[in-house]
Amino acid sequence: MTDTKFIDFPDLKARVSIEQAAQMLGLNLTKHGSQFRGSCPVHGGGDRTLVVTPLKGFYCFGEKQGGDQISLVAHCRQVPVRDAAAWMLDGLGGAASKPAREKLPAAPQRPPNGLKALDYLQHDHESVKALGLAPETVQAWGAGFAAKGILRGRFAVPIHDREGTLLAYVGNRCQRRAIAEAALSQRLRSALSDFRSRQGAGRRAVSCPRAASSADRA
Numbered sequence: 001m002t003d004t005k006f007i008d009f010p011d012l013k014a015r016v017s018i019e020q021a022a023q024m025l026g027l028n029l030t031k032h033g034s035q036f037r038g039s040c041p042v043h044g045g046g047d048r049t050l051v052v053t054p055l056k057g058f059y060c061f062g063e064k065q066g067g068d069q070i071s072l073v074a075h076c077r078q079v080p081v082r083d084a085a086a087w088m089l090d091g092l093g094g095a096a097s098k099p100a101r102e103k104l105p106a107a108p109q110r111p112p113n114g115l116k117a118l119d120y121l122q123h124d125h126e127s128v129k130a131l132g133l134a135p136e137t138v139q140a141w142g143a144g145f146a147a148k149g150i151l152r153g154r155f156a157v158p159i160h161d162r163e164g165t166l167l168a169y170v171g172n173r174c175q176r177r178a179i180a181e182a183a184l185s186q187r188l189r190s191a192l193s194d195f196r197s198r199q200g201a202g203r204r205a206v207s208c209p210r211a212a213s214s215a216d217r218a
């Protein structure tokens, strides 16, 4: 599933430190000063073969290869870097629920990139007005009526986390009755407006009722 998904590598690196990656891999490393050292799960060797330096990276003396946390996962699992990143993303949920060891804070729980906002929601749709909501309010929410997509025919409201990452949309089925009422009130308003403009036209003796109508609305 993750193999076709876009992976934000810098974001992943920001979320999973190299210590956390080592933890996810279940590496048995011992702290030596500012470094963690141990045997490489692939290349074996003594307990100094694999060196993990927080904020810097890792180095395997067995293969004379090093890199960042994603490379560490790729190295230890012997998979391409992209697969390693996907594996880390998959493991984030599980890693976050485990009790974090000292100095190894759990990864924050949020989707990597958030959802893409739906750009086709109509904040001034009749069914939205029928819900008793001001179009400006609905626009400010980023909500609106979905005329297409999975929420088609529904009033869609975005859900964000505290950082403002878009997590999901909830869809509220716009009631047929509410839509009908909105349409009816729209027709009534328009009839009333026509009536007023005709009255205005009579008083002002304007011969063109269309012109009077637009002047009336302006």
Ligand SMILES: [Zn+2]
Pocket: 040, 041, 042, 043, 044, 050, 060, 061, 062, 063, 075
């Ligand atoms: Zn190695």
